[in-house]
Amino acid sequence: MTLTDSDPEAAARAPRGRGRRGRAGALAAPLGVGAGLLAAGAVLAVRSPHDSGSYGFCPILLLTGGACPGCGGLRSVHELTQLDIAGAAGYNLLVVIAAPLAVLGWGLWIARAAGWLRHQRRLPPALPWVSLVLLLAFGALRNVPALRPLLTPWLGP
Amino acid sequence: MSNPTEPQDPYGAQPPSGGYGAQPPAGGGGGYGAPPPPPAYGAAPGGGYGTEKNSLGVWALVLGIVGVLCCGLGFIFGIPALIVGGKSKEAARNGQANNGGLGQAGVVLGWIAIAFSVLWLIYVFALGGLAAFNDGFSATTY
Numbered sequence: 513m514t515l516t517d518s519d520p521e522a523a524a525r526a527p528r529g530r531g532r533r534g535r536a537g538a539l540a541a542p543l544g545v546g547a548g549l550l551a552a553g554a555v556l557a558v559r560s561p562h563d564s565g566s567y568g569f570c571p572i573l574l575l576t577g578g579a580c581p582g583c584g585g586l587r588s589v590h591e592l593t594q595l596d597i598a599g600a601a602g603y604n605l606l607v608v609i610a611a612p613l614a615v616l617g618w619g620l621w622i623a624r625a626a627g628w629l630r631h632q633r634r635l636p637p638a639l640p641w642v643s644l645v646l647l648l649a650f651g652a653l654r655n656v657p658a659l660r661p662l663l664t665p666w667l668g669p
Numbered sequence: 670m671s672n673p674t675e676p677q678d679p680y681g682a683q684p685p686s687g688g689y690g691a692q693p694p695a696g697g698g699g700g701y702g703a704p705p706p707p708p709a710y711g712a713a714p715g716g717g718y719g720t721e722k723n724s725l726g727v728w729a730l731v732l733g734i735v736g737v738l739c740c741g742l743g744f745i746f747g748i749p750a751l752i753v754g755g756k757s758k759e760a761a762r763n764g765q766a767n768n769g770g771l772g773q774a775g776v777v778l779g780w781i782a783i784a785f786s787v788l789w790l791i792y793v794f795a796l797g798g799l800a801a802f803n804d805g806f807s808a809t810t811y
Contacts, residue, residue, distance in 0.1 A: 565793075568789070568790055568793040568794065569793060571789055572739075580738070580739055581738075581739060582739045582742070634724065635724065637723075637724055637727070640724070640727045640728045640730075640731040640732075641727070641731065643731065644731045644734060644735065647735060647739075648738075
């Protein structure tokens with residue numbers, strides 16, 4: 513706050529249209545989200561999601577018998593915190609793919625909020641739709657009997 | 670829907686690379702065929718309908734859809750859908766987006782996702798759903 517307020521040059525260098533909120537305010541959101549995700553990861557590392565029902569049930573798995581795109585996600589994150597990438601991929605491949613991308617995106621978010629980026633690039637407009645299609649495709653493919661041993665081995669035949 | 674002056678353009682989600690002659694002669698300056706203008710920092714609020722923040726509406730909608738579809742932990746996606754949807758509607762009011770309807774849809778879906786996940790968690794943990802399912806269904810954690 514005081515840094516940007518007392519330094520008009522810095523404010524002019526980062527004309528992000530947020531004006532009244534300083535750099536510290538802009539950093540609050542990504543830092544808060546990062547702290548929250550870190551805390552969630554710590555909980556999953558300590559309190560194992562492998563015990564049945566320890567975090568509840570997935571309603572889709574329970575009602576349909578098929579795994580939803582997020583099923584196995586908590587166990588996958590738990591395995592990631594144990595640095596077992598292969599095990600994590602077995603529970604939910606999407607989590608293993610998305611985790612490094614999420615870390616990268618979070619870093620870019622921080623850099624952007626802090627004003628470290630000289631050129632602000634926008635995310636590709638198709639990204640949300642591509643993500644949605646990938647999510648749905650993963651949910652469908654992991655329930656195909658032929659692919660189930662590969663994508664959802666923990667569910668059994 | 671709460672704001673009748675909001676531009677409700679059902680085609681707002683289309684990428685700006687749409688056909689050259691097919692677009693309706695919508696009011697406002699920018700046609701779809703033109704490349705998206707650079708982020709206009711000094712754009713007057715309320716002036717024409719820009720599209721530089723249209724991505725917010727799409728993100729809100731997708732987050733809302735995922736929140737509703739995915740699991741009993743819908744609030745993980747529902748809360749971001751509310752936030753991004755709110756920003757999308759704000760951008761639409763400020764003339765930086767013309768698809769505030771998508772943002773509104775994201776907000777609605779986000780609330781549905783949150784309500785669904787909260788009800789489900791209450792059922793599982795507070796109303797004995799956990800004990801009921803734990804016997805017959807062994808491999809049902811997330």
